[in-house]
Amino acid sequence: MTTAQARFPRSTPPAQPSDADKQLLQFAQGVELAARDLYKKAADSGKYADDELAMLTLFGEHHNSYAQAMNGLIGKAATNTRNDSLYSTHVGQLASPQSAYASLQSLENTLAATNTDILGQLAGLDAARILASIITIEARMAAVFGTLPSLSITSAMNASANSLAPKIAQVKMATTETTVAP
Secondary structure, eight states: OOHHHSSOOOOOOOEEEEHHHHHHHHHHHHHHHHHHHHHHHHTTTTOHHHHHHHHHHHHHHHHHHHHHHHHHHGGGGOOOOOHHHHHHHHHOOSHHHHHHHHHHHHHHHHHHHHHHHHHTTOOHHHHHHHHHHHHHHHHHHHHHHSTTEEEHHHHHHHHHHOOOOOOOOOOOOOOOOOOOOO
């Protein structure tokens, strides 16, 4: 095999999500719905006005859109249920704007880490494309919180955020590869 041949994949990944992908996407959808609900809770608290309220509402809508995109990939297998564990972890920290912003920044870092972990496990290209686009926005949302006076951009770049993603084994795909004798 030449070096050029070794650079190309031996089989083409499927476009549609595999069964294992759908399980991972169900999990990702649940954390996105938890994020949506956390932003809604903060926005509905009456503690924010004007630009801050608009930002919280927009960020919540982003997470809702991500969950809807995953719903389109999962289809009938979608549960459309938020991850209550993630929601419970952050909801108590929404009491004041300062603690809410720190918690929401931490949430965005966790979501970026979780979705990056899930991306590395996906077999289907359609799901990988959507998740890759979501990860970049979640990292940017964490950075936005870092521009606020009570936080810092350094806290937005939290490389130590823990992934919540489950590990789900992919079924080996059949390939059309043939072995050529030297």
